[in-house]
Amino acid sequence: MENLDEIKYQEAVKRVQKIKGFYSHLAVYVLISLFIVVKKTQKIDEGETIWHAFYVPFFWGIGVIIHALNVFDKLSFLGYNWEEKKIREYMEKENKRNKFE
Structure with missing residues (x-):
């Protein structure tokens, strides 16, 4: 029973690390994007459009949006639940195969 609790604890730790990684990514994105937009809008020439400031x-x-959807399990085909379901599916198939042998 303690082994199961340890496994659940390790899964929770991994999940928190993924969330922490996403928030770090988001913070870097916001800071660098603000810097880029401010610098690019200050140097807009006559031939350039404002799009150049927002391109990157x-x-x-x-x-960042895809990262968020993945971390918060909104992309079912990439998330943790998908992996868990596939593992269960393969284990059930193997158990059925072993019953009939």
Whole structure:
């Protein structure tokens, strides 16, 4: 029973580390994006549009969103629940195969 509690504890630790990693990613994204936007908007020439100031933050923001969805289990095909379900599925198939042998 203690082994099961230890496994659950280790899973909780991994989950908290993933969340902490996401918040670090988000903080770096916000700070660097603000810096980029401020610097780029100060140097807009006549031929440039405002889009150039938001180019990097926009695409990096897509990555941050995907990271958030993955960490908070909103992407079922990439999240922890998917892995757990697949493991159970394979174990059940193996148990059924062993029953009939």
